[in-house]
Amino acid sequence: MIEEILPAAVASAEMFTDPPNATLLPQEAAIVERVSDKRRREFTAGRECARIALGKLGVVPVPILIGERGAPQWPPGIVGSITHCDGYRAAAAAHASDVAAIGMDAEPADPLPRGVLDVISLPAERARLAALAGEWPAVCWDRLLFSAKESVYKAWFPLTGRWLGFEDADVTITPAGTFTARLLTEPQPPCTASFAGRWLASGGLILTAIAVPR
Numbered sequence: 330m331i332e333e334i335l336p337a338a339v340a341s342a343e344m345f346t347d348p349p350n351a352t353l354l355p356q357e358a359a360i361v362e363r364v365s366d367k368r369r370r371e372f373t374a375g376r377e378c379a380r381i382a383l384g385k386l387g388v389v390p391v392p393i394l395i396g397e398r399g400a401p402q403w404p405p406g407i408v409g410s411i412t413h414c415d416g417y418r419a420a421a422a423a424h425a426s427d428v429a430a431i432g433m434d435a436e437p438a439d440p441l442p443r444g445v446l447d448v449i450s451l452p453a454e455r456a457r458l459a460a461l462a463g464e465w466p467a468v469c470w471d472r473l474l475f476s477a478k479e480s481v482y483k484a485w486f487p488l489t490g491r492w493l494g495f496e497d498a499d500v501t502i503t504p505a506g507t508f509t510a511r512l513l514t515e516p517q518p519p520c521t522a523s524f525a526g527r528w529l530a531s532g533g534l535i536l537t538a539i540a541v542p543r
Contacts, residue, residue, distance in 0.1 A: 331419045331433065334506070334527035334538045338427040342381035343419035344374050351377040356392040371418065375411040378420035382409065386422060400486055410483050410538075417534055429520055429541040432484030436476045436535045438469050446471045449478060449495040457501060465504055468530055474500055476537040481510045481524055484539040489518050502528070508537070 331341045347370045353361070357376055361369045379401070380390045386407070393411075394402045403409045409422035410433040417435045446455065450471075458470040477500050485493045493514065502508040510524045526539035 339423045340382045340385035341421040342378040347374045354392045371413045374418040382420045382422040430484045432480035432539040434476045434479035441471045480537040480539045
């Protein structure tokens, strides 16, 4: 699924169940030594997907550790993103010479809990979502907006090292499977004034992805 919304330069892998034979490298295992079994399984499957994606790029298996704010630490010369939700794990990676950053998110195709939309959206975004819902009510547009903003942050942070709040990106979604994000923060580093992404809703999941061109 995820490869449908990623450019050809990006390698990806996804899983719909946690493989029983997936293992962590010792440095990775130390990260999740004290976490819940659910979190350990998510982490392990995500790293397994990441190594499959890296293998498609010709990169040998390496530990993918956690950096600032939980961002995956990719090998030198590689950019990527990892995501998971109930019933889905995925990773995407690319050579930094081809892609500047990747942001990717997966969510269940369910409406957001009551009150969450007001927290994560701008008034203009809510107006656009209402118009979309009137025409295409089968799509969980509020959850899609949340996912798109998660992908925006995952693409933004590796480029800037700065926090980005939900109110700092104005996202416009189209029914054609695309979205754009206008970044409202100042100052803006190169190639971060706006992001363009794609989305897919299928099989009870909502997927969003951004690949920032080099």
